Amino acid sequence: MRHPPLPPRGCAFFFDFDGTLADIAPRPDAVKVEPVVPRCLALLAQLEEGALAIVSGRPVDEIDAYLSPLRLPVAGVHGAERRGLDGKLRRMTLPPLGPAQEHVQAFVARHPGLQLELKPGAMALHYRGAPELEDACVAVMTEAQALVDDLGMICGKRVVELKPRQASKGAAVRSFMEEPPFRARQPWVFGDDVTDEAAFEAVLALGGVAVKIGAGESLAPYRLPDPAALHRWMQSATP
Numbered sequence: 001m002r003h004p005p006l007p008p009r010g011c012a013f014f015f016d017f018d019g020t021l022a023d024i025a026p027r028p029d030a031v032k033v034e035p036v037v038p039r040c041l042a043l044l045a046q047l048e049e050g051a052l053a054i055v056s057g058r059p060v061d062e063i064d065a066y067l068s069p070l071r072l073p074v075a076g077v078h079g080a081e082r083r084g085l086d087g088k089l090r091r092m093t094l095p096p097l098g099p100a101q102e103h104v105q106a107f108v109a110r111h112p113g114l115q116l117e118l119k120p121g122a123m124a125l126h127y128r129g130a131p132e133l134e135d136a137c138v139a140v141m142t143e144a145q146a147l148v149d150d151l152g153m154i155c156g157k158r159v160v161e162l163k164p165r166q167a168s169k170g171a172a173v174r175s176f177m178e179e180p181p182f183r184a185r186q187p188w189v190f191g192d193d194v195t196d197e198a199a200f201e202a203v204l205a206l207g208g209v210a211v212k213i214g215a216g217e218s219l220a221p222y223r224l225p226d227p228a229a230l231h232r233w234m235q236s237a238t239p
Contacts, residue, residue: 019192079172094121170198
């Protein structure tokens with residue numbers, strides 16, 4: 001395991017949320033944020049003149065609620081919505097999910113261990129409470145994807161998600177890097193899941209640093225074992 005070095009000044013930081021800044025919970029609404037997280041994020045943002053963003057599958061308003069009163073640049077729903085340091089929220093044109101949502105909701109109603117998480121223009125089917133249904137969940141989401149144009153599907157840690165096809169964490173990071181205060185800085189990205197690999201690829205192409213949290217194959221050359229280790233690293237980076 002290659003532990004990431006401490007960063008020099010002049011960096012831009014991008015953090016995933018679930019599984020990276022906070023431990024994954026049995027349900028998305030049961031996540032707990034340790035007090036050290038907003039404190040260190042605020043310090044890092046101050047050190048880098050605001051060049052720090054959260055890049056998450058969650059909507060922007062949920063990230064704001066978990067990190068309150070801290071209000072950071074955020075890319076939510078894998079970049080389908082994005083707020084820069086200027087405070088303006090930008091959203092992609094979002095497809096109506098009606099037929100796809102109804103199809104998946106009927107499936108979830110038959111399986112109490114599943115949870116359908118609805119987001120702006122996206123939905124995530126969580127099967128952490130019923131891991132034996134993984135193949136069935138992928139199948140029903142594939143069927144739902146076919147009911148609505150311009151939806152992409154991505155599989156994460158016991159979750160299958162449909163989102164706008166053009167939205168990705170890599171595209172979100174590249175958009176941030178074209179704006180002040182991120183522009184012309186070395187990007188660092190931290191993430192734990194398959195959904196973060198696009199951000200790793202984008203950052204490495206820009207000469208940046210990618211850090212994988214937890215186990216699993218990854219493009220990231222650096223690794224930390226869990227969110228607690230990331231918290232310790234953040235504390236070391238903000239003396």
